[in-house]
Amino acid sequence: MQRHLVIWIPPAARREPGFTFSEPSPPRNPHPLRKEDPDDNWCKTSQLYDHRDSAARHHDDDPGRREMTAARKRTRILAVAVTLAVGLTAAACGGSGDGEAGTPAAGQTLKMWTFKRSHADALNKAAAQFKSETGIAVTIEAVTPDDVFVSKVQGAAQTNGLPDVLELHAGGEDLEMGASGLLSDLAADVNDAWKQRLLPTTRETGVMTQQRIDIVANDSPFKQVKPGTRFSVPFTAGAFGIVYANKEKLKAAGLSADTPPKTWEEFLDALKATTAKDPKQGGLSLGLKTSQTGFNWIYQPMAHSYLGKEKFQALFAKGAAQGFGSPDGVKSLELYSRLTPYWMPGTTTLGIDEADIAFAQGKSAFDVGGTFTLAFLAQNGLSPDKVLTFPIPPPAEGQNKEISMSPLALTSLGITSTTKNREAALKWLDWVTSPKGAGVVAKSSLDLPATDLGAEAESLLGADLAALQKYFTGAPESAYDAADVTFFPSDYDQVKPGDVMVRLTPLKEATPEQTGTEMDKVMGAMWKSTQ
Incomplete structure (x- = not known):
């Protein structure tokens, strides 16, 4: 069964990720992006058709599908308009x-x-x-x-x-x-x-x-x-998967404002230091009201570098022999769950833009988004020279020691x-x-x-x-390509795994083992639906 690539562009890039890639057929929805201009009401997507368009802008149960529906309506209207105006069948x-x-x-x-x-x-x-x-x-x-x-x-x-x-x-x-x-x-x-x-x-x-x-x-x-x-x-x-760090908060915590963490463990150590220095405003912000942001923007690039491309893709495979509940899958979930002590208070109630604005206002020390987030932060008063940027770093014991993000x-x-x-x-x-x-x-x-x-x-x-x-840019094996969804079930719905992951962290309602089992059930149901 063929799939749509939906790309989700963020508000910054369209700031609410969601615009619309719309292949006139229902897509999935993968990674929320963001809203771009303050008066840009549509989301943009950048992650796959389904994902691209679906990225889901944010907040509702399945904003990606809603966007795609709207996009298809606009396409039909446009096609009629053009036909009436110019008769451009040819x-x-x-x-x-x-x-x-x-x-x-x-x-x-x-x-x-x-x-x-x-x-x-x-x-x-x-x-x-x-x-x-x-x-x-x-x-x-x-x-x-x-x-x-x-x-x-x-x-x-x-x-x-x-x-x-x-x-x-x-x-x-x-x-x-x-x-x-x-x-x-x-x-x-x-x-x-x-x-x-x-x-x-x-x-x-x-x-x-x-x-x-x-x-x-x-x-x-x-x-x-x-x-x-x-x-x-x-x-x-x-x-996607770009971390922004407030240089002043890094300095206040005794950290370098010019040298980004090279590993996932160093990133966690930095979060520990900034949170210890400022328990209320030293943590990590992310718009987890759109649950899939954590799964798409942090977990997936981290798991890709930890497991390597082949084992990472196996997490989503039909049958799940090497799925999220496997030893490798559970270990990757455990690594992700280590963020739990460092989330900004109330992060599950924030939309993507709200989380970015909170970071721009100094309410967190770190923020995760995409390359497009830089422009949005600047629009909200945080100068680019005040932030240190780096991609989600790879775990020290992972398959890939470096990571690059395919644009x-x-x-x-x-x-x-x-x-x-x-x-x-x-x-x-x-x-x-x-x-x-x-x-x-x-x-x-x-x-x-x-x-x-x-x-x-x-x-x-x-x-x-x-x-x-x-x-x-980077070595091909270390490049994380968010647009590659060839290994997903065709009816993939990113919101479902996103919701499961929020229960793991920050809510602490499930262990990594329980989360792995639940994730395999979610993937299995989507593969069954695909059949």
Whole structure:
């Protein structure tokens, strides 16, 4: 049975992780992300279709499914709007509705819409530099929140008023709009050299694959799209499982504010020190009101590094011979349960944004989120130079001694099928996803680019942001890829294991052994449902 990848983008990246990747078919929901702009009401996901979209924004029983349902409704509405406006049945097969093409000329003006208000200033800075180099102007308009953005695109499609370029949710919204005829096919334009400068795990974002076509309903516009059609280019990227530490609290506890813990045990020692120094405000914050955050953002990367990829994936396997109740599984749960004394008071009552805000306000010494969390903390008054960042560290006795986080594309850029300035728009996409252009946007917005900046990262981004991007690279065996759900049951529901894990810690209602048994029952039920 095929699965959807749902990516969950956070509020910061969409700050409520939840936007919408939506392959018109129900997805699972994996890792909550976060809300991005204060007026961004939709969640974004970044973890798998089901997970990606499902990431679940937060709070309700299954926010991921709710988001996907809403996303599918928006897709249907959009498809109708486009059909009425342009009759683009053929355009859905590959962008045949492209506007006039030609050599871009100085003096042209492009229009670009983004759903991310936090990107507007950064894009304007990039546009000014782009104009100085090419003579082509780019007018940026931020349209928020998400539902307003979608409505505006819908209305513009009906009146032939679409802009030249759109920034969209990657791996979902871009495909939906492309299949509905709004976006041009960029497959012939994005050559190997362009793709090679992108982070490897983001390169095929925006490309319609045969798998995506096969899993949708027969009446989906995806069925009319040729495999290999590219509707967008990845623009920003991020990863989960990033720890933020308050440097002042580290210093107060006698710890280094510049050297992150190298192992899980050193991380626990640091938590012990900050909690001893300040029992009320020295602990760890995380939005466990969305129960799967602990399971997805802390336990899974830690267990992956402890067990290694093969044994980690075996935890979720059908039959569970090497499942959570096995000796290895129980040991990984015991390691995770060692966080119990150090949670911030009331953490199970906090949503993702609330936990991040609490950290920004000094109510905890550590916070766990994603790379996208940095921008949200800055929006809430905590300067990037005041925090030490590092990925969930590997246990000392684990299989992998280092860990890296495979990035997910969060947003992407597409060229509308009705543009009359296609060549100029391509030039803009090429420039803004180059190291120079991507660096300008990232440094101002604090959102990491999907462009691999390599050795140029620190000079282009500054030390604080570059410190985050370095965690995207590492030995293949030590890379934790949150988007890989090929080993999950197709009806995987991340909320169920998340609820079980909260009973283990911080609630202390179950032992690691009891938790392992319960987790295997949960996985077994989902595999049975899959059959």
